Amino acid sequence: MKINRNYLNLTENYLFSTVAAKTRTFQAEHPDKTLIKLSIGDVSRPLPAVVVQAMKRACKEMGQTKTFRGYGPELGYPWLRNAIVDFYHTQMQVELETDEIVVSDGAKSDLSNLLDIFDPTANVVMCDPVYPVYWDTNLMLGRTPQLLPATAENNFLPMPDTSIVADIIYLCNPANPTGVCYDRAQLKRWVDFAREHQAVILYDAAYTCFINDPDLPRSIYEIDGARECAIEICSFSKMAGFTGVRCGYTVVPKALKTMDGVSLNQLWRRRQTTKFNGVSYIVQRGAEAVFTPAGRQAVKQNIDYYRRNVRLICQTLERLQWPYVGGMHSPYVWVRCPAEYDAWQFFDKLLVQAGIVCTPGVGFGSAGKNYIRLTGFNSYTNTRRACRRLLDLSKDKI
Amino acid sequence: MKINRNYLNLTENYLFSTVAAKTRTFQAEHPDKTLIKLSIGDVSRPLPAVVVQAMKRACKEMGQTKTFRGYGPELGYPWLRNAIVDFYHTQMQVELETDEIVVSDGAKSDLSNLLDIFDPTANVVMCDPVYPVYWDTNLMLGRTPQLLPATAENNFLPMPDTSIVADIIYLCNPANPTGVCYDRAQLKRWVDFAREHQAVILYDAAYTCFINDPDLPRSIYEIDGARECAIEICSFSKMAGFTGVRCGYTVVPKALKTMDGVSLNQLWRRRQTTKFNGVSYIVQRGAEAVFTPAGRQAVKQNIDYYRRNVRLICQTLERLQWPYVGGMHSPYVWVRCPAEYDAWQFFDKLLVQAGIVCTPGVGFGSAGKNYIRLTGFNSYTNTRRACRRLLDLSKDKI
Numbered sequence: 001m002k003i004n005r006n007y008l009n010l011t012e013n014y015l016f017s018t019v020a021a022k023t024r025t026f027q028a029e030h031p032d033k034t035l036i037k038l039s040i041g042d043v044s045r046p047l048p049a050v051v052v053q054a055m056k057r058a059c060k061e062m063g064q065t066k067t068f069r070g071y072g073p074e075l076g077y078p079w080l081r082n083a084i085v086d087f088y089h090t091q092m093q094v095e096l097e098t099d100e101i102v103v104s105d106g107a108k109s110d111l112s113n114l115l116d117i118f119d120p121t122a123n124v125v126m127c128d129p130v131y132p133v134y135w136d137t138n139l140m141l142g143r144t145p146q147l148l149p150a151t152a153e154n155n156f157l158p159m160p161d162t163s164i165v166a167d168i169i170y171l172c173n174p175a176n177p178t179g180v181c182y183d184r185a186q187l188k189r190w191v192d193f194a195r196e197h198q199a200v201i202l203y204d205a206a207y208t209c210f211i212n213d214p215d216l217p218r219s220i221y222e223i224d225g226a227r228e229c230a231i232e233i234c235s236f237s238k239m240a241g242f243t244g245v246r247c248g249y250t251v252v253p254k255a256l257k258t259m260d261g262v263s264l265n266q267l268w269r270r271r272q273t274t275k276f277n278g279v280s281y282i283v284q285r286g287a288e289a290v291f292t293p294a295g296r297q298a299v300k301q302n303i304d305y306y307r308r309n310v311r312l313i314c315q316t317l318e319r320l321q322w323p324y325v326g327g328m329h330s331p332y333v334w335v336r337c338p339a340e341y342d343a344w345q346f347f348d349k350l351l352v353q354a355g356i357v358c359t360p361g362v363g364f365g366s367a368g369k370n371y372i373r374l375t376g377f378n379s380y381t382n383t384r385r386a387c388r389r390l391l392d393l394s395k396d397k398i
Numbered sequence: 399m400k401i402n403r404n405y406l407n408l409t410e411n412y413l414f415s416t417v418a419a420k421t422r423t424f425q426a427e428h429p430d431k432t433l434i435k436l437s438i439g440d441v442s443r444p445l446p447a448v449v450v451q452a453m454k455r456a457c458k459e460m461g462q463t464k465t466f467r468g469y470g471p472e473l474g475y476p477w478l479r480n481a482i483v484d485f486y487h488t489q490m491q492v493e494l495e496t497d498e499i500v501v502s503d504g505a506k507s508d509l510s511n512l513l514d515i516f517d518p519t520a521n522v523v524m525c526d527p528v529y530p531v532y533w534d535t536n537l538m539l540g541r542t543p544q545l546l547p548a549t550a551e552n553n554f555l556p557m558p559d560t561s562i563v564a565d566i567i568y569l570c571n572p573a574n575p576t577g578v579c580y581d582r583a584q585l586k587r588w589v590d591f592a593r594e595h596q597a598v599i600l601y602d603a604a605y606t607c608f609i610n611d612p613d614l615p616r617s618i619y620e621i622d623g624a625r626e627c628a629i630e631i632c633s634f635s636k637m638a639g640f641t642g643v644r645c646g647y648t649v650v651p652k653a654l655k656t657m658d659g660v661s662l663n664q665l666w667r668r669r670q671t672t673k674f675n676g677v678s679y680i681v682q683r684g685a686e687a688v689f690t691p692a693g694r695q696a697v698k699q700n701i702d703y704y705r706r707n708v709r710l711i712c713q714t715l716e717r718l719q720w721p722y723v724g725g726m727h728s729p730y731v732w733v734r735c736p737a738e739y740d741a742w743q744f745f746d747k748l749l750v751q752a753g754i755v756c757t758p759g760v761g762f763g764s765a766g767k768n769y770i771r772l773t774g775f776n777s778y779t780n781t782r783r784a785c786r787r788l789l790d791l792s793k794d795k796i
Contacts, residue, residue: 001596002517002565002658007665010672042468052461055680056454057627062643063450070440070641105503105675112673119400120518136672140514167400198399243468244679245460260400267405274408274534275510277503281642282453283678 010132010173015363020270022347023357036386037357038313040377043241045305047286048298051240054289058282069281074273076103076249080284083291084249094221096251100265103279103287104271106248107206107235112137113275114143114202114231114250115168117267122167127158129177129371131362132206149367156180156325156334160193171193171220172204174211174345177364177373178334183216187223194229198259201230206248209239211304211329227253232382233266238331240290240299247279247287310376316387320394333374334361343369354389404540404775407605411530413761420745421755434784435755438775441639443703445684446696449638452687456680463752467679472671473487473503478682481689482647492619495651498663500670501677501685505604508546510535511673512600512629512648515665516593520565525556527575527762527769529602532568547765554578554732558591567592567617569600572609575762575771577724577733579614585621592627597655599628607637607701610729625651629662636729638697645677646683660692704729707781708774714785718792731772732759741767754786 019039027035061067075081081101088094104110111133120141126134128147146165148158148333156178172192174181182190194201203220211218220226232251236242237266250267279287289295314327317335327333333359337346350356350372357376361368376383418435429771431450459465479499486492502508509531518539524532526545536543543571544563546556554576569588574578582586593600601618609616618628630649650663677685687693712725715733725731733756735744741758748770749756755772759766774781 001598001662002520003656003662003665004515004517007515007668008660010668030516044463044466044468046463046466049461052457055457055460058401059450059453059457059680062445062453063447065442066446068442068444068639068642069444070639072642108675109628109673117405119402122400130548133672140669140672241466241468242674244466244470246675246678258401262401262406264399264401267401270405270408271538274531274538275507277506277641277644277748280503280644280678280681282680327425 004140006140007018010136010139013136013363015132015360019347019357019359022351026351027375033355035355035357036389037292037378037380038374038383038386039357039359040375041324041359042243042353042377043238043302043303043306044377044379045241047245048290048295048302050292050294050298051286051289055282055286055384058285062281072278072281072284074276074279075269076101076279077284078282081249087291088219088221090224092219094219096221096253099269100251100253101222101249102252102268103247103249103284104272104276105279106237107204107233108133110233110248110250111202111204113271114233114268115141116275117264118168118200123165123167124168124170125164127172127175127365128172129361129368131172131176132364147365150178150180152176152323152336156183157186159186160190166197166199169199169201170204171201172206174207174326174330176204176207177332177359177368179328179330179332179336181211181216181329184223185242187217187220190225191220191225193228195225199229200256200264201226203230203232205232206235206238207330208234209299210307210331212307213329216329221251221253227255229256231256231268236287236290238290239303240287240295240303242287244284245283247283294343305380308376308377309378309380312387313374313376316390320390327376331376333376335372335374337370337372340370343372345396346372350393354386354393356386356389404538408534408537411534413530413758417745417755417757418699419471420749423751427766431753433749433753433755434510434780434787435776436781436784437757437775439682439757440641440775441636441700441704442775442777443639445639445643445674446688446700448690448692448696449684449687453680453684456683460679470679472674472676473495474499474669474677475679475682478686479647481686485689486617486619490617490620490772492617494619495652497667498649498651499647500644500650500666501647501682502670502674503644503677504635505602505631506531508626508631508646508648509600509602510714511669512631512666514669516566516598522566522568523562523564524568525570525573526727526764527759527766529570529574530762533713542606545763548576548578550721550734554558555580555584556753557584558588562591564595564597567597567599568602569599570604572605572724572728573607574602575730575757575759575766577726577728577730578660578732579609579727582613582615582621585615585618589618589623589627590700593623597627598654598662600623601628601630603630604633604636606632607697608729610705611727614727619649620652625653627654629654629666634685634688637701638685638693639684639700641683643681645681692768703778704774706774707776707778710781710785711772711774714788718788725774729774731774733770733772735768735770738768741770744770748791752784752791754784754787
């Protein structure tokens with residue numbers, strides 16, 4: 001059997017399973033202790049009522065002959081794609097065409113499937129630490145991506161330099177797991193670099209809804225020249241609580257072309273019409289409702305809720321004088337382990353001494369070996385309780 | 399930019415767009431004529447009430463903090479995978495394990511994405527005519543599949559022979575577009591051939607719900623040895639009207655291994671956990687409801703409805719003495735064009751003289767150049783009206 005033997009080079013990432021196992025063991029040994037997870041990478045607030053109503057209405061339509069819908073357009077219903085066009089126009093003053101937007105079941109699928117339209121021999125560059133999906137999907141194609149360490153020295157924001165040989169550049173902004181965010185000038189340098197080297201930027205915009213500063217770009221297309229070099233991958237997951245509903249979209253500008261004029265927009269549309277049959281009608285109706293006034297209002301409330309949690313975490317870290325980045329424009333806070341602990345040692349310490357579960361940074365790449373990631377996705381009550389425990393823990397001298 | 403240049407070798411399949419354009423033009427020129435589409439490849443009956451109720455309940459859960467669900471298991475919720483295990487056990491006496499089933503957004507995605515776990519140099523064989531997705535997805539990898547003509551000479555059921563060089567064998571049973579169905583003995587020959595040549599059968603079982611004869615196998619795993627060589631791809635689309643809801647599943651047995659012991663089950667699970675984030679919770683609750691007694695009853699009623707249409711079409715063809723195959727275990731009827739018309743000539747004749755829209759067989763491969771495909775997916779009233787028109791047309795002498 002002629003299998004893809006690149007899969008045999010993949011190593012299992014035991015990060016989350018090890019976190020879960022350690023947590024379970026500790027809880028079993030200390031049944032009286034209430035653990036608090038600041039490791040949650042998933043949303044916890046329910047869907048906006050307007051989204052639920054829209055989906056229930058769609059379910060009802062599907063049960064009646066006159067309003068039943070079978071196969072939809074593979075690339076997404078025009079009303080949803082147009083709502084996205086309007087969103088870019090009104091929120092970011094970015095003008096897109098309906099045909100430049102392709103609706104999907106989420107950013108993870110798109111980030112993975114986009115690799116289909118590139119040559120397997122393409123050179124790939126990405127940051128370290130990084131969302132493990134970028135790394136694994138490239139290994140599956142037999143590639144070994146070049147890693148750009150994100151460290152305190154470069155403010156966790158790697159910039160292009162002459163060492164980089166890239167046909168594909170992954171940028172996640174605001175970044176997972178560090179929570180840091182490139183500004184306009186920095187993104188402009190990446191765009192210029194990509195154009196100069198005929199590279200394509202895969203711009204993962206899953207966390208833009210957390211950007212707090214109107215001067216920071218919320219789409220790569222706010223940067224001059226980006227339409228000629230960048231694909232933007234977006235998701236309703238973090239924005240509107242769609243992690244279990246599954247909807248996202250990808251923007252491939254028509255101006256994105258090879259030197260000999262091949263349109264990447266056409267390649268991606270061909271990929272999706274051939275290998276995908278579109279997103280559930282019910283889900284697309286839910287996504288459409290996110291852009292209504294009531295949907296936008298509810299989304300803002302949810303994001304503000306998580307932001308308040310993150311702010312509390314950051315204030316606590318400042319009182320503790322533990323260096324950190326992120327949190328300002330992101331649900332993620334990237335914390336330097338105090339006293340030269342490594343990530344797993346500090347994970348154990350927080351678990352055992354404070355009953356707090358975090359995510360060891362080393363799971364996202366070796367540059368994270370002395371860091372942990374905390375998130376604002378728990379409830380406010382739990383987050384506040386966890387922060388008090390952190391302050392108490394510090395009194396015992398770490 | 400290092401794009402996948404295999405995409406440039408794809409030719410657009412203008413079948414459905416040409417059918418739509420010709421139909422539109424004719425209707426514009428004859429606004430008084432009522433056209434009847436016997437070309438529909440999509441279901442038209444609404445979802446069973448029990449499925450709608452289950453999905454509405456799931457929507458409601460998603461709107462409340464206590465019952466909200468974020469990321470689900472990438473491979474599908476255990477309750478749905480277990481319901482599928484039970485279905486195989488009770489309906490087909492096929493014993494599967496939960497881990498052998500992976501839930502997805504549909505058979506088209508799975509049939510395409512499964513190619514990821516094979517080597518790009520694998521040799522591929524498929525029938526002609528064939529579901530165009532098989533062909534195009536292989537061209538995207540730079541492969542040129544070997545085609546096995548399905549003709550009157552082999553009863554439209556190609557069998558293995560010494561000319562075949564295959565690492566991957568596509569079988570669609572009952573077949574799209576011909577509607578014919580392999581029996582146990584014939585499938586056994588394919589299974590034996592695959593095992594002898596260390597090939598993997600991709601068994602597209604999207605239409606098994608139409609099988610009418612208890613002696614015909616409804617799963618490839620009813621055939622001895624299939625667990626060592628076959629992957630079965632299934633869908634709720636045709637079975638339960640899920641074409642717009644999007645849910646399917648793929649069975650990769652744990653016994654399916656390379657000579658050196660690599661498990662294809664593990665490869666597929668690794669592919670899906672890395673590149674996919676699972677199916678919408680709401681959709682999975684709907685799929686689960688398909689297996690309830692009320693769901694099964696409603697599915698049977700819908701299938702019976704379509705079968706009645708197909709039966710009427712077949713009876714009409716017999717009266718007309720137009721040779722055809724399919725229809726017995728399939729929503730599809732594959733009709734030989736009378737009087738040596740080619741497919742597009744006969745399409746035009748049916749459109750202009752009877753106001754009936756069919757699908758020219760040549761769109762599924764060159765072996766279909768003198769055939770058309772009719773389907774039982776329209777309403778009974780329309781199907782009956784179309785059959786009367788066919789009988790009238792014949793009186794004029796084709």
